[in-house]
Amino acid sequence: MPVQVIDxxxxxxxxxxxxxxxxxxxxxxxxxxxxxxxxxxxLSYPLTKLVNGTEFFKIVLQENSCSKTSTINVxxxxxxAGDCGKVxxxxxxMVVAGFNVAKSPSANEDNRHCCHLEVSEDxxxxxxxxxxxxxxxxxxxxxxxxxxxxxxxxxxGGTIVNLYGAVKFFKPPYISKGTDYCSVVTIxxxxxxxxxxxxxxxxxxxxxxxxxxxxxxxxxxxxxxEYNNQMQGITGIGFASLTFDGTVGAPIVPRTSSxxxxxxxxxxxxxxxLRTWAASNLLVCEPTAKLSGVQPMLFFDLTCQLVxxxxxxxxxxLLKVWDGTKCPYPSxxxxxxxxxxxxxxxxxCRLRNLxxxxxxxDNHVKLAKSLKxxxxxxxxSLHTKxxxxxxxxxxxxxxxxxxxxxxxxxxxxxLPENNPDVKxxxxxxxxxxxxxxxxxxxxxSMELDGIFSNLSRKILTDHQHLDDTALNTILNSSVPxxxxxxxxxxxxxxxxxxQSVKLYCxxxxxxxxxxxxxxxxxxxRDCAATAPNPEVHNSLWYxxxxxxxxxxxxxxxxxxxxxxxxxLQEPEDTLIMVQGATLKEIRKLSRRFKCxxxxxxxKEDLELLDLSAPFLLQGxxxxxxxxxxxxxxxxxxxxxxxEEEPSWEPTEIAQVLGIEPLQYVxxxxxxxxxxxGALDAYLFDYEKFFQIPASEVLTSSLLQEKMEMxxxxxCPPGTKLDDLPWLECFIKSYNVKDGMEQQVCYQIYDTVxxxxxx
DNA sequence: TTAGGATTCG
Numbered sequence: 001m002p003v004q005v006i007d008x009x010x011x012x013x014x015x016x017x018x019x020x021x022x023x024x025x026x027x028x029x030x031x032x033x034x035x036x037x038x039x040x041x042x043l044s045y046p047l048t049k050l051v052n053g054t055e056f057f058k059i060v061l062q063e064n065s066c067s068k069t070s071t072i073n074v075x076x077x078x079x080x081a082g083d084c085g086k087v088x089x090x091x092x093x094m095v096v097a098g099f100n101v102a103k104s105p106s107a108n109e110d111n112r113h114c115c116h117l118e119v120s121e122d123x124x125x126x127x128x129x130x131x132x133x134x135x136x137x138x139x140x141x142x143x144x145x146x147x148x149x150x151x152x153x154x155x156x157g158g159t160i161v162n163l164y165g166a167v168k169f170f171k172p173p174y175i176s177k178g179t180d181y182c183s184v185v186t187i188x189x190x191x192x193x194x195x196x197x198x199x200x201x202x203x204x205x206x207x208x209x210x211x212x213x214x215x216x217x218x219x220x221x222x223x224x225x226e227y228n229n230q231m232q233g234i235t236g237i238g239f240a241s242l243t244f245d246g247t248v249g250a251p252i253v254p255r256t257s258s259x260x261x262x263x264x265x266x267x268x269x270x271x272x273x274l275r276t277w278a279a280s281n282l283l284v285c286e287p288t289a290k291l292s293g294v295q296p297m298l299f300f301d302l303t304c305q306l307v308x309x310x311x312x313x314x315x316x317x318l319l320k321v322w323d324g325t326k327c328p329y330p331s332x333x334x335x336x337x338x339x340x341x342x343x344x345x346x347x348x349c350r351l352r353n354l355x356x357x358x359x360x361x362d363n364h365v366k367l368a369k370s371l372k373x374x375x376x377x378x379x380x381s382l383h384t385k386x387x388x389x390x391x392x393x394x395x396x397x398x399x400x401x402x403x404x405x406x407x408x409x410x411x412x413x414x415l416p417e418n419n420p421d422v423k424x425x426x427x428x429x430x431x432x433x434x435x436x437x438x439x440x441x442x443x444x445s446m447e448l449d450g451i452f453s454n455l456s457r458k459i460l461t462d463h464q465h466l467d468d469t470a471l472n473t474i475l476n477s478s479v480p481x482x483x484x485x486x487x488x489x490x491x492x493x494x495x496x497x498x499q500s501v502k503l504y505c506x507x508x509x510x511x512x513x514x515x516x517x518x519x520x521x522x523x524x525r526d527c528a529a530t531a532p533n534p535e536v537h538n539s540l541w542y543x544x545x546x547x548x549x550x551x552x553x554x555x556x557x558x559x560x561x562x563x564x565x566x567x568l569q570e571p572e573d574t575l576i577m578v579q580g581a582t583l584k585e586i587r588k589l590s591r592r593f594k595c596x597x598x599x600x601x602x603k604e605d606l607e608l609l610d611l612s613a614p615f616l617l618q619g620x621x622x623x624x625x626x627x628x629x630x631x632x633x634x635x636x637x638x639x640x641x642x643e644e645e646p647s648w649e650p651t652e653i654a655q656v657l658g659i660e661p662l663q664y665v666x667x668x669x670x671x672x673x674x675x676x677g678a679l680d681a682y683l684f685d686y687e688k689f690f691q692i693p694a695s696e697v698l699t700s701s702l703l704q705e706k707m708e709m710x711x712x713x714x715c716p717p718g719t720k721l722d723d724l725p726w727l728e729c730f731i732k733s734y735n736v737k738d739g740m741e742q743q744v745c746y747q748i749y750d751t752v753x754x755x756x757x758x
Numbered sequence: 759t760t761a762g763g764a765t766t767c768g
Contacts, residue, residue, distance in 0.1 A: 178760025403765070
């Protein structure tokens, strides 16, 4: 008898040769002949027939374990389907033996086991059903609780009913002023009567998981009462809900936190009918948009991923999000202390041109704080506001606000990873070519204008808690001290901004000019005069290749490829040592190889060139070492860095080579004036102030233009002192000994040009 | 208890 209904518990009643299999060990291709699976029936679908006339029946079994995927679909075919379909109840314990295991086509959607079980007489299956004690098993017909659903035009105050409806409006769950989460949901059905329900629960998961207008909900045991001459639904004891995607034709997979729930064929029909009705009767004008489609002055719903978050103040909180597309307008950047920003800094930097900053206010702050970086969100009724800079009203940028309150469903909802919109978003994000957006050089000049227009407001400091001090007070005060000041930038030096870039040695505090290309070219030519020594070619840690040059006499170029354990070595990860090449050839090589170390050969070994030349070239960045502080070691030491995946950090390379690296810095003199007095303050900065790395300015005309624009805004040429913009910055005073004399100097510190230059 | 739909201070 392939189907047996047994009263009681499974133990000791099964044939002794059968062994129990756990879902976590279940996989395709294993012999299941002597295995059985036991689980509780949590869902059964209506008995139906396949196209070929075979009877078909599907249930979901839940394993009584705490493993993550604890449910599995079980498909019955033929006579077994008919037999089981007639006697199975929700809550029954079922044992299936002699099944086939196949890949579940719906695993992605239903989150159940990646395989399903196929049960049929042909496969030699046997099914044992241990009826739930509370159900009288003598009965031949299934006993499932029968729910009746009240149409929305038949509601009476003071009753508790079951309802179906299409969501016409909703507020995603928010933290109420009481003890619970609250969600307000307005539903409508074919009677065209709508009902607004106010739902409370201390557990966020117990509230309906509505993601968009048009979703279908089923409410069980909702209390109906009258409020303001209208019917109102409210949560009562035993309230439960299921939510379904409202799209016609989409899989009917209930979203619920209930472990078990009833679901019948009739109800499936109800949902399909409601979907069809809603499609033509519910105005679903979704205000969703991608960032690429945002318009200023708009409210819309944004589906995005959270990449960073930071507290701004008690009533506002910053969310950094992206959706894979680029906002067509310059957007604001909210300045926060870097230490306050939670999220992967490297990722935030990589995505910087795709990320938008959203400020959420008041009641949304608490929820925003609890969000996990990396999660997918839908932010409802997000407001884009157009703003423009004070002195350039024709150039505007966009601010993103989630205002306080819950009007129009304003709020934030975390979307699960299996949500179809999230899946689509992830796939899109994976396809985005990030390099296209990483480079500031990919920005149009209009965008740059827009971004820099923000700068006109002021220079911002990291220390907002200090009060401003007048310059004459500073001039008459003891040294050293730190101040916040408000002043105008009367003049600055050097006027040619590229001249502000210097090389600095943090060990001996020396500053030097950046050597020019011609000097380097001369050194290279000098080296190329001596042919590479073949005896030092190919060693344990590098492979060598030599090329002859055409029409250039005897000059040979040797390239030594440093080996590492990676099987496939990409040029962009490779360090090469080059000998005999000209500057032009080195530039060409540096477009392809991650790191280049110019070398020459002695009788015994390869060695570095004179430190007037860069010791390392990484793309456009040339790294120099301090002649005074370096204590050069043999080039053999490089082999210690050639691991499996060497990162080729310039600092590490410098260290093993005994080189004290020089840093690129901006050195400028600002003459500041606040009406009470004037003083010269030095700016000494690597990249923080302008948000431009000093190391890249000399080789990028765009970055030079960018700097020029910033300075033009801080100190517009030909402007009278009165008309100059006010700047806020931090300065500190200190003493410098000049021979026998003490001199007081001022330096700008911890100051950043607002607001987005990144 | 909370909220009871109905945009924008930032």
